[in-house]
Amino acid sequence: MKIVLLGDQHLRAKTPVNRKDTDFSYTWKTKLQTVIDYCNKVKNIYAVIQVGDMFDSPDVSNSVIIDAIETYRQLPQVYCIFGQHDIYGNSEAAIKQSPISILESVEAVRIIPYKGLTVAEICETLIDNINLYGVSNYQSLEEFNDVDDTNYNILVCHHMICSEPLFTEQQHIKPNNLLEKFKHFKLIVCGDYHYRFINKYDNRFIINPGCMIRKSISKQDLSLEPSFIVFDTNTNTYEVIPYNFKPPSEVFDLNNIKEVPKDNSKILDFINNLQKQISTKLDWKEILTSSIKQTKPELLPIYNQLLEDLHG
Numbered sequence: 594m595k596i597v598l599l600g601d602q603h604l605r606a607k608t609p610v611n612r613k614d615t616d617f618s619y620t621w622k623t624k625l626q627t628v629i630d631y632c633n634k635v636k637n638i639y640a641v642i643q644v645g646d647m648f649d650s651p652d653v654s655n656s657v658i659i660d661a662i663e664t665y666r667q668l669p670q671v672y673c674i675f676g677q678h679d680i681y682g683n684s685e686a687a688i689k690q691s692p693i694s695i696l697e698s699v700e701a702v703r704i705i706p707y708k709g710l711t712v713a714e715i716c717e718t719l720i721d722n723i724n725l726y727g728v729s730n731y732q733s734l735e736e737f738n739d740v741d742d743t744n745y746n747i748l749v750c751h752h753m754i755c756s757e758p759l760f761t762e763q764q765h766i767k768p769n770n771l772l773e774k775f776k777h778f779k780l781i782v783c784g785d786y787h788y789r790f791i792n793k794y795d796n797r798f799i800i801n802p803g804c805m806i807r808k809s810i811s812k813q814d815l816s817l818e819p820s821f822i823v824f825d826t827n828t829n830t831y832e833v834i835p836y837n838f839k840p841p842s843e844v845f846d847l848n849n850i851k852e853v854p855k856d857n858s859k860i861l862d863f864i865n866n867l868q869k870q871i872s873t874k875l876d877w878k879e880i881l882t883s884s885i886k887q888t889k890p891e892l893l894p895i896y897n898q899l900l901e902d903l904h905g
């Protein structure tokens with residue numbers, strides 16, 4: 594069975610700083626059209642797997658969500674998980690506010706569930722004995738029990754898995770260590786790290802398709818050749834299919850480089866790491882409320898008003 598593997602996408606309407614696109618939605622729709630055309634031509638693609646960070650943030654405009662729905666409906670069944678960019682605060686409590694949940698509710702995608710359910714529920718039987726397991730970024734990569742080795746099990750995860758971290762102290766897992774740890778899976782597909790790698794060990798694969806669109810002028814982004822992967826579970830072979838992409842000099846305004854405004858991804862990483870290290874769930878509102886109560890109780894009305902505004 595052939596499946597298409599799609600990396601981080603970061604769909605949004607606004608053109609990223611330093612890119613030249615006049616209509617960024619047009620840019621990413623054109624990329625996905627390459628996948629649609631490929632699937633229509635090849636015909637025997639049974640499923641599409643998207644590895645999370647489908648959206649650049651949970652508050653993308655409605656037009657982005659509508660365009661994504663219309664685009665994904667033209668593909669074979671899309672299975673996906675959540676990246677930290679898809680959910681407010683990377684918190685399970687905010688899943689319903691994620692654009693991905695809207696896509697699922699109109700049946701444009703299926704979210705791949707994790708292991709906390711019964712075996713019958715976690716296994717998305719695609720065809721014959723192929724099963725999918727999903728570990729979104731807010732979930733931790735623990736050992737899986739009750740996985741039937743006679744199946745062709747595929748694990749999809751959104752965690753920092755790479756050979757070389759992007760910065761010195763970045764927490765990461767080495768691809769081959771994950772293959773070694775999760776022996777029940779014949780194929781592990783991962784996102785989060787934006788650069789493609791394909792590792793094979795003991796006839797099992799770990800693949801990161803790499804991000805679909807170069808977002809920044811970092812050295813890694815400039816040398817990236819955005820592609821998607823077609824994997825054949827019958828033959829255990831793969832093909833790398835490049836999107837139509839132009840050289841960096843045509844994509845980025847390299848003569849007039851602007852500083853990228855700081856986003857909140859470092860804060861999200863921080864919250865995420867804290868959540869992984871404590872057993873109880875962190876509720877930032879509770880923490881902030883109790884801290885304000887203790888230190889500046891006179892600010893509580895303003896804080897409450899802010900919270901109301903935030904939730905519209």
Ligand SMILES: [Mn+2]
Pocket residue numbers: 601646676678785786787
């Ligand atoms: Mn990402």
